[in-house]
Amino acid sequence: MKVLVIGGTVFQGRAIVAEALRRGHEVTTFNRGRSAPDVEGVEAVRGDRQATADLERLVNGREWDFVVDVCGFVPRVVAESARLLSGRAATYAFVSSISAVSGYPASVVDESSPLYECSPDAGPDDGPDGGDYGVLKAGCERAVEKYFDGNRLIVVPGLILGPHENVGRLPTWLRRVHRGGRFVAPGDPGRPLQLIDARDIAIFTLDQAERGVDDRFLLTGPPGGTTFGDLLADCAAVTGSTAEPVWMDDQFLLDHGVQPWLELPLWAPEQPDWTFVWQISTAKAQAAGLRCRPITETVRDTWAWLRDLGVPDKLIRYRDTVPEPGIDPGKESRILAAWDARAREGGR
Incomplete structure (x- = not known):
């Protein structure tokens, strides 16, 4: 399959690229080329996702089976990517965060738990907490759901560990x-x-994207x-x-x-x-095939x-x-x- 990864050079994005290549997919990455070298074997397209002209150059004449967005932090930036990729891919997989769930970690949460209030068109300083990471991630999820015409696969990781970790x-x-x-x-x-390994998130995300799943999953270890x-x-x-x-x-x-x-x-x-x-509930993801290494x-x-x-x-x-x-x-x-x-x- 043809896969586009927005980002793809560090940690979670790198794990997704490596797993997609292992499966024999044709992988295109779109990034600025500043954080780290791309994984060998990809078609690397340089550009800034905040620049509409760079996104238009990316999509010009190209189509993919699915896109995986691992570096969306601002809703209006994600909205522009989702809008321009509509009709260019069947599925848009967005990597969100458990921080987008408003009740966490004071209560047990699952896929039915409400997100923070945030517009799908919010800028970096918008939201009730003035640019709070989790609030903006909630807006990013809504941006994908509003602006992408196709399957919307939202994966919501908990605490991620693994090689190439760039959180520390x-x-x-x-x-x-x-x-x-x-x-x-x-x-x-x-x-x-x-805890969950980034490579297990990559496997689960690609499994669902390959099937054209339109759904939302909380992902973490048992x-x-x-x-x-x-x-x-x-x-x-x-x-x-x-x-x-x-x-x-x-x-x-x-x-x-x-x-x-x-x-x-x-x-x-x-x-x-x-x-x-x-104590995050992962029953839905486990039923869909999530498996976590020790x-x-x-x-x-x-x-x-x-x-x-x-x-x-x-x-x-x-x-x-x-x-x-x-x-x-x-x-x-x-x-x-x-x-x-x-x-x-x-x-x-």
Whole structure:
């Protein structure tokens, strides 16, 4: 089949391109060529999706069986792509985000849960929160549904990990464990996590797109597919590290100014606003064929990728406005010292 991928050079887009090529499809990518080289074997078309003239040049004389849009963040930009690709492809697959679901993570969500309110024509600063990522993703979903005349396949991932990750969550833990020594580990090591490999999202998305499915799916791993303790143990195993995790309770970390999710990636304190962060319903996707590899395999392959890169301190980021995840070493040392002092005083 003929496939167009908008983006396609990093992380989720790269996984989709690699899987499409593995299946023998003819793949065209459309991107600016700035983030990373294209996967060998694609027809690379350079252009900026925010420029109508570049989109018109892309579609001129071309047609595809389906398009996969992995880098849509602004509704009116996605709307223009959907409008110009109508009649040029049978299916438009859009990669959204669980952040577009308004009740998440304070409640259990599924495909029937409402999205944030956002116009399909909204600009980057529109929406009730002035350009909030999840709000705008909700508008992007509506843009595809409004402006693309054909099958609309919306995939809504939860927390994505895997090789080429350009967010930095798993790479942050791998690098920290590899560095060795005692390190801050958040909460309960038995706390279940719900994670998915980008390659499994790619397989599911292409399976549905090849069938011409017109539907919406929440995609993530099974609840409790791993635990925080098992994840960090996997990091130690693949890196060969003897680093020692020092598990600290949520309140202690919050009292010492540690930012959930950012400074300690994947850490969601046991508070009302985070209650169901790892309890997304995936029954619909599983019934449609979603299968998820063990997270141990994801950790192994992500470390192999980082090792091939020389375990860099910095990675290609998908949004420069988002701070680099990870805790400052000096701050971590101070927190470890405070924890040890509390232990000496009998505070545990």
